[in-house]
Amino acid sequence: MSALHAEWTKLRTLPSTWWLLAALAGITAAAGAAVTGAVDTSACPDPAACREDTAKLALSGVQIGQVAAVVLGVLAVGGEYATGTIAATLAAVPRRGAVLAAKAAVVAAAVAAAGSAGVLASLAAGRGILPGNGFTAANGHPPLSLLDGATARAAAGTVLYLVLVALLSLGAGTAVREPAAAITAVLALLWIVPVLTRLAGDPRWQERLERLAPMTAGLAVQATRDLDRLPIGPWAGMGVLAGYAAAALAAGWILLAARDA
Amino acid sequence: MTAATSYRSTVQAEARDGFGRLLLAEWTKFRTVPRWVLAVGASVALTVLVALLTAAGSASSGTGEGTADPARSGIFDMGHFTYQPLEGDGTVTARVTAQEGGARAKAGLMIRGSAERGTPYAALAVTPGDGVRLQTGYRDGGAGGGPGALPRWLRLTRSGTTVTGYESPDGRAWSRVGSVRLEGLPRSALAGMFVAAPDDVVVERRFGSESISGEPAAATAAFDRVSMVPARPGAAWQDRGTPGGPGGPAEPGAGGSTLSGGTFTLSGYGDIGPNAFADDLTKTILTGVLIGQTAIVAAAVLFVTSEYRRRTLRTTFAASPRRGRVLAAKALVAGLVSLAAGLAASCGAMLLARPMLRSNGVAPPPLWDAAVLRAVLGTAALLGVIAVFAVAVAVIVRRSAPAITIVLLLLLVPQIVATGLPLSAARWLERLTPAAGFAIQQTVARFDRAIGPWAGFGVLCAYTALALAAAAFLLRRRDA
DSSP: OHHHHHHHHHHHTOHHHHHHHHHHHHHHHHHHHHHHHHOOGGGSSSGGGOOOOHHHHHTTTHHHHHHHHHHHHHHHHHHHHHHTTHHHHHHHOOOHHHHHHHHHHHHHHHHHHHHHHHHHHHHHHHHHHGGGGTOOGGGTOOOOOTTSHHHHHHHHHHHHHHHHHHHHHHHHHHHHOOHHHHHHHHHHHHHHHHHHHHHOOOHHHHHHHHHHSHHHHHGGGGOOSOGGGSSSOHHHHHHHHHHHHHHHHHHHHHHHHHSOO | OOOOOOOOOSHHHHTOOOHHHHHHHHHHHHHTOHHHHHHHHHHHHHHHHHHHHHHHHTTTTOOSSSSBOHHHHTEEEOSEEEEEEEESSEEEEEEEEEEESOTTOEEEEEEESOSSTTOOEEEEEEETTTEEEEEESSSSOOEEOSOOOSSEEEEEEEETTEEEEEEESSSSSOEEEEEEEOTTOOSEEEEEEEEEOOOEEEEEEETTEEEEEEEOOEEEEEEEEEEEESOOTTOOOEETTSSSOTTSOOOTTTOEEEEETTEEEEEEESOEEEOTTOOOHHHHHGGGHHHHHHHHHHHHHHHHHHHHHTTHHHHHHHHOOOHHHHHHHHHHHHHHHHHHHHHHHHHHHHHHHHHHHHHTTBOOOOTTSHHHHHHHHHHHHHHHHHHHHHHHHHHHHOSHHHHHHHHHHHHHHHHHHHHHSOHHHHHHHHHHSGGGGGGGGOOSOOTTOOSOHHHHHHHHHHHHHHHHHHHHHHHHHSOO
16 A cells, blocks of 8 residues: 555656646547548538448547557656666565556556546547537437447547556566667557558458457447447457556566566 | 886877767767667568568459559550551641540640550640640659640650650740650651540548549540641541541440541540559558668667766767767768668568569569669668657657657657548648658659658658757757
8 A cells, every 4th residue: 555655656746747647638639639620521422321430530539649658657667767766666665566566556547537538528529520520410420428328438448448558558668677668669569550451451361450459459449330340349359458458567577576676 | 217208198199089980989889789789670670571561461452363564554544545657757736626524634636656555655735724734654744834725736746756745826836845755666656636534533431431532534625727747648547446537436435536527526534644543562562661660760769868868978978079060970870870771671671572472463563663763762761861860859858768759659650640530631641740751652643642752751851950950959058
């Protein structure tokens, strides 16, 4: 419990934490609003045939906003290695598993709070922008609302996605220790697959890649319509991402316990 | 005891702060960190690996029509052409009196090798939007000149392999539009009138993604006062693609021509020129650079930030107090190393993908083609400039984590996000961010091109110059 309190104090008193959390919420909402504003029904055969997934569209800003979660997760441990305070931390709390668990808990809580703010702002922006672009209730696009089961699942799932990405980064940062290398590796892992799928000509391989990649599988939770067209189910996809996060945390924990600080 | 000679430092002589010495010092710093050398090697390996993956994947998406010739599949050769044979040098003149088919429809004169697809040609055309243009080849547009107001006289003269176009508002005062050399134009060529229209781009959005396709557009035009020099009395006009002459049985959808009272009316579908919907095979093979650059960026950023972190920068500045020169040396070393790595990566990717493409029934892009060469060498230059940009950002930010994030965010994200964005928004993203530099990899002027190859590279260079200037300013002003 005291480890948790110590980690919370460390996280809370770093100005960069607050900048990153603000960036997480702000970029998610701003990028989502920009993308939503750029899409209208003019390119559809007719406005009712668009079948646009408006919830997913409004929440698409998270693809960029997640960068802040990655940096926050990596710096939670990597920053201690960079400045050398990890030695003091481990002297104060010799149970290394407890240190990692406390860090994971405070990072998850902070990202969940900022992510919720970003997601709610995105949905609010989408609610305001979408009807103006032709996505009206008459065309089969009811206004975004958290009372709608699928939209609520997409919103909650997106917050969970951000938390899991932060935990994945925390594990990678603990395992790699070098913040630069860890950030590069996590961003490459998240973004490499959308690039690769563009290249793979075979649709079967595209689906396979999208099922196995952390970002595409994890973001399947944002889909609110045509679920049978998804390469992987919403919660199954979240499970894939959770698997990545668990593997990264386990690797971080083993290495933290096995190595000298 | 011998008389002690007084000690004289040799440092003074050796430490003459020549730029060469500084460069050597920075090169030694880079060379002796195994991690950075590994990162550069990894970037080459990643790029080549993705190229091989792409080449391997090209089989399943192949059309199964045997070896596709990129020089032929990448072109449009449609529209309608009504012609007479032209032996040796000669001139064809006609007046365009009416034209339909939109702002980019072409109506005019053409001299071409034969009626076969993809033969060398020169075409002088009036377009309502772009005026009179002389066009040749299947790669890019041609020289422009003159307004496109109708009626307009056009004249195309062949002399040897050179074809020159003239235009005139009244048939008396002629002005030269331009001339082209047609390699491989046979002695007996075809000359006549043609109409063509670029495809209409149709954007359709369904299920949250956009599909873009081209629909052949129709064009119609009327010509009169048609004359050929040397005149061949009795020579009949022929329609390309159909057996008969004007007025013959025109297939529906294939266009045709009619002749009444000296006025020819031609109608046709499709365009002649580069295929704006062709796959850019070279760019696809070189896409691996998107992934390879992450390692280069990381190495270039760490090349700077590790000196801040380990405080060795103070030693560096003590040894070479002129900070601008240190920055220049670092940027030069990182840029040249990345340039070399990029050269190895792009050449390796192109060469290793060749046998794989061939075994999958796809003809690899010709290496000595100017556009392909520009893409290959441009990719190497791209990595060099990206490394310099990363060095500059690292000096500004001074810490590795944010510097790498910022550089990758600017270079990588616009391209990934652009795939999910509507075309109009994606284009602006690819024009205004440093990611525009990747335009240098284009070899085909596609319909969705956001920015020209050199212009895009220029945007990246401008960002880099700006970042370097800011870095030099901050470096001088701040304590190390």
